[in-house]
Amino acid sequence: MSREALQESLSAVMDNEADEMELRRVLSASDDAELRATWSRYQIARAVMHKELLEPRLDIAAAVSAALADEALPVQSKTVVRGPWRSVGRFAVAASVTVAVLAGVRLYNQDEVASTQLAQQAAQPSLSTPQAQSPAMLAGFSTAGEQQGEAETASEAAPGWHDQRLPAYLRQHAQQAAMNANESALPYARAASLESR
Amino acid sequence: MRFIPVICLLFGSWLALPAVAAEAQDWLERLADAGQSQSFQGIFVYERNGSFSTHRIWHRVDETGLVRERLMQLDGVEQEVLRVDGSTECVSGTLADQLGDQQAWSAHDLDSQRLLESYDLRIIGESRVAGRAAVVLALSPRDQHRYGVELHLDQESALPLKSLLLNDKGQLLERFQFTQLDVGTLPTDQELQSGTGCQPVTASKAAAEVVEAWRSDWLPPGFILSRVAERRSPASNEQVASLVYFDGLARFSVFVEPLRGVMVEDARSQIGPTAAVSRRLATADGDVMVTVVGEIPLGTAERVALSMRAIEGQAIQ
Numbered sequence: 001m002s003r004e005a006l007q008e009s010l011s012a013v014m015d016n017e018a019d020e021m022e023l024r025r026v027l028s029a030s031d032d033a034e035l036r037a038t039w040s041r042y043q044i045a046r047a048v049m050h051k052e053l054l055e056p057r058l059d060i061a062a063a064v065s066a067a068l069a070d071e072a073l074p075v076q077s078k079t080v081v082r083g084p085w086r087s088v089g090r091f092a093v094a095a096s097v098t099v100a101v102l103a104g105v106r107l108y109n110q111d112e113v114a115s116t117q118l119a120q121q122a123a124q125p126s127l128s129t130p131q132a133q134s135p136a137m138l139a140g141f142s143t144a145g146e147q148q149g150e151a152e153t154a155s156e157a158a159p160g161w162h163d164q165r166l167p168a169y170l171r172q173h174a175q176q177a178a179m180n181a182n183e184s185a186l187p188y189a190r191a192a193s194l195e196s197r
Numbered sequence: 198m199r200f201i202p203v204i205c206l207l208f209g210s211w212l213a214l215p216a217v218a219a220e221a222q223d224w225l226e227r228l229a230d231a232g233q234s235q236s237f238q239g240i241f242v243y244e245r246n247g248s249f250s251t252h253r254i255w256h257r258v259d260e261t262g263l264v265r266e267r268l269m270q271l272d273g274v275e276q277e278v279l280r281v282d283g284s285t286e287c288v289s290g291t292l293a294d295q296l297g298d299q300q301a302w303s304a305h306d307l308d309s310q311r312l313l314e315s316y317d318l319r320i321i322g323e324s325r326v327a328g329r330a331a332v333v334l335a336l337s338p339r340d341q342h343r344y345g346v347e348l349h350l351d352q353e354s355a356l357p358l359k360s361l362l363l364n365d366k367g368q369l370l371e372r373f374q375f376t377q378l379d380v381g382t383l384p385t386d387q388e389l390q391s392g393t394g395c396q397p398v399t400a401s402k403a404a405a406e407v408v409e410a411w412r413s414d415w416l417p418p419g420f421i422l423s424r425v426a427e428r429r430s431p432a433s434n435e436q437v438a439s440l441v442y443f444d445g446l447a448r449f450s451v452f453v454e455p456l457r458g459v460m461v462e463d464a465r466s467q468i469g470p471t472a473a474v475s476r477r478l479a480t481a482d483g484d485v486m487v488t489v490v491g492e493i494p495l496g497t498a499e500r501v502a503l504s505m506r507a508i509e510g511q512a513i514q
Contacts, residue, residue, distance in 0.1 A: 161432075161459065161461045161486075162461070162464045162475060164431060164432035165430065165431055165432055165452075165454070165488070166464075166466070166473060166475075166488070167431075168431030168432075169431075169450070169452050169473070169488055169490050170468065170471060170473065170490055172428070172439065172450065172452075173441075173448075173449075173450040173471070173490040173491065174471075176424065176426075176439075176441050176448075176450060177448050184232075184266060184268070184278075184280065185241065185252070185254055185268060185373070186243075186357075186360060186373045188252075188268050188278055189241070189243035189250065189252055189373060190243070190245075190371075190469075190470075190471070192243070192250060192252070192270050192276045193243055193245060193248040193250055193469070194468070195274060195276055
């Protein structure tokens with residue numbers, strides 16, 4: 001079987017367009033390290049296209065195989081064990097595979113959840129802090145830790161340069177829009193929401 | 198005999214496509230017209246990340262076509278704007294300090310033709326907002342340099358009952374929504390009377406020289422310069438040039454402030470739907486800080502900030 005055909009099948013599997021033949025072909029070659037590397041590259045490419053961040057080194061399949069290998073050893077070493085024990089062993093294998101898959105899924109999701117939580121946490125202080133505290137305002141403006149870090153370095157160089165100007169710039173921007181005849185309510189509300197901070 | 202319905206379907210959908218597009222465009226034109234021809238009053242909410250507020254609006258169009266409009270925040274600080282025929286009469290509190298000139302806009306707002314170059318317009322269904330039947334329009338951006346908008350227009354008056362701003366992942370950035378709307382009832386003189394906190398707006402000088410002083414090497418497609426102004430800096434005596442760019446729906450402002458040797462780092466932030474990016478720029482007259490503020494993705498704002506240039510020999514005063 002040629003490598004191109006295999007990659008084509010792999011691509012089809014990724015796009016959810018593989019027929020049974022192709023699926024079998026890919027599955028039977030799934031121990032191939034090169035194929036795995038290709039798969040992981042495809043995933044990264046797709047994630048970039050969809051703008052989804054993802055941890056490329058997280059190879060769930062490898063983790064599952066490792067779990068299977070670990071679990072399989074005790075079962076194989078006790079070949080004399082009769083029916084009931086065998087099935088328990090199988091159950092254990094299945095369970096650990098499930099855990100590995102679930103853990104993988106959780107990792108993906110947590111990433112997303114954590115980032116939204118971060119964003120919310122960054123925004124929340126601005127709700128309760130009074131307007132006068134401009135450093136707190138700037139912290140509220142940022143949505144990510146990295147940006148906050150930058151804001152801090154900014155205040156080291158020239159204390160509060162951005163703090164003094166950004167609220168006014170934002171207001172000016174919102175008001176320039178609000179001065180239009182046709183859509184006034186939305187830009188006005190936008191401007192007003194900056195005042196109530 | 199089986200192919201006949203298929204052909205009918207194909208032909209039908211081919212015929213229907215331009216008709217649907219025309220209908221959506223028709224709604225957009227009605228929307229642009231709605232505020233100029235109808236009186237209404239109502240209550241709406243505004244929500245973005247970290248902020249939720251309620252507002253009241255009175256909008257009156259009299260027999261001569263003169264539009265008077267009063268907007269008032271109902272919760273928290275009392276904030277008010279009174280506008281007569283498109284120009285701002287008075288503004289309350291801190292809203293006032295940055296309001297400037299009433300110079301004419303070069304670009305008409307909500308330009309439906311220009312808007313269609315950058316957005317794909319579709320009717321996606323019907324809905325009910327503030328107890329009124331609405332038609333739902335989707336304005337999906339044709340590139341990654343702007344956000345999408347979901348507009349719910351009143352079936353009867355074409356006034357916007359609800360407007361949602363969505364990013365490329367479909368996450369809600371901002372919500373504007375009427376909870377109650379009364380179309381056709383004329384607001385009384387008393388209702389259109391501004392409160393005592395509403396301060397008259399004074400005009401500042403127009404600044405034609407700003408146009409010749411700054412240009413952008415790169416702009417997101419569809420955005421054109423819609424106005425320029427020059428104002429005193431909020432924190433010093435420097436004059437700050439401001440340029441507003443507009444794509445028919447979204448808008449961003451570029452502020453250029455001289456640094457006079459002060460050491461300031463670049464900065465980046467996101468406030469609800471609004472991105473703000475500050476970048477230092479070296480010019481013949483010393484460094485300036487370029488700040489881009491607007492309802493555009495952060496990456497686009499960053500690229501605009503990087504692309505601003507001083508035009509030689511016309512450096513800012």
